Amino acid sequence: MPTRMLQTLTHGIMKMTREEIESTGDLHFSNTIETPLRADAFDTSDDDKIKNIQHHFAEIMKELGLDVTDDSLSGTPYRVAKMYVKELFYGLNPKNRPKTSIFENKYQYKKILVEQNITINSSCEHHFLPIVGTAHVGYIPKGRVIGLSKINRLVDYYAHRPQVQERLCLQILKDLQQTLETEDVIVVIQAKHLCVSSRGIKDKSSFTTTIEYRGKFMEPATRKEFFSIVNKPFDVS
Numbered sequence: 599m600p601t602r603m604l605q606t607l608t609h610g611i612m613k614m615t616r617e618e619i620e621s622t623g624d625l626h627f628s629n630t631i632e633t634p635l636r637a638d639a640f641d642t643s644d645d646d647k648i649k650n651i652q653h654h655f656a657e658i659m660k661e662l663g664l665d666v667t668d669d670s671l672s673g674t675p676y677r678v679a680k681m682y683v684k685e686l687f688y689g690l691n692p693k694n695r696p697k698t699s700i701f702e703n704k705y706q707y708k709k710i711l712v713e714q715n716i717t718i719n720s721s722c723e724h725h726f727l728p729i730v731g732t733a734h735v736g737y738i739p740k741g742r743v744i745g746l747s748k749i750n751r752l753v754d755y756y757a758h759r760p761q762v763q764e765r766l767c768l769q770i771l772k773d774l775q776q777t778l779e780t781e782d783v784i785v786v787i788q789a790k791h792l793c794v795s796s797r798g799i800k801d802k803s804s805f806t807t808t809i810e811y812r813g814k815f816m817e818p819a820t821r822k823e824f825f826s827i828v829n830k831p832f833d834v835s
């Protein structure tokens with residue numbers, strides 16, 4: 599291994615061996631529900647983050663041998679930096695969490711409510727490659743209900759972080775439990791990971807399913823009801 603690469607790999611923040619780094623990427627497992635963030639994560643403004651990432655991404659491109667003065671490439675570091683901060687990873691910053699309007703459950707709806715086929719656009723935190731798929735969310739209302747599109751917005755917010763699918767599932771579940779003041783929530787995500795389909799094993803057809811549930815969804819009959827709704831083909835006609 600070139601000395602410089604070895605220095606980078608062993609430099610302070612990166613204490614894992616190359617083998618450990620590679621196998622962690624395959625595990626797609628996280629041991630905490632919280633996204634690991636630095637204490638000073640948001641001390642820097644978005645504009646300064648974009649400026650800094652732009653600089654570092656240009657260095658990566660140069661290291662790869664690219665001529666960043668070329669007309670076609672000169673704007674790439676800025677585009678990537680802006681895309682990271684404002685689009686792909688906007689969900690890292692708690693100030694971007696969508697405002698969830700909560701309503702009193704006046705009509706006393708007490709059965710399962712399912713919001714399904716919610717688009718998942720996320721990024722794998724081990725390779726920074728896309729995770730694309732769908733989420734299905736169900737809950738049984740108690741005293742509070744949520745605007746339907748707010749569920750989609752919450753899913754979108756948590757997806758727009760470097761993620762592992764298991765954690766994404768749990769973060770959505772936990773937020774909805776707190777927001778709706780009910781234990782009775784289920785979250786299912788089915789997604790394709792480009793780090794599996796476009797590199798490594800290069801399996802184009804496989805996808806990953808994660809299911810997390812609490813409260814009444816621990817009962818098999820309630821889960822069965824949820825899945826019978828989710829699995830039914832949608833037909834408006």
Ligand SMILES: [Zn+2]
Nearest residue numbers: 722724725793
């Ligand atoms: Zn990955």
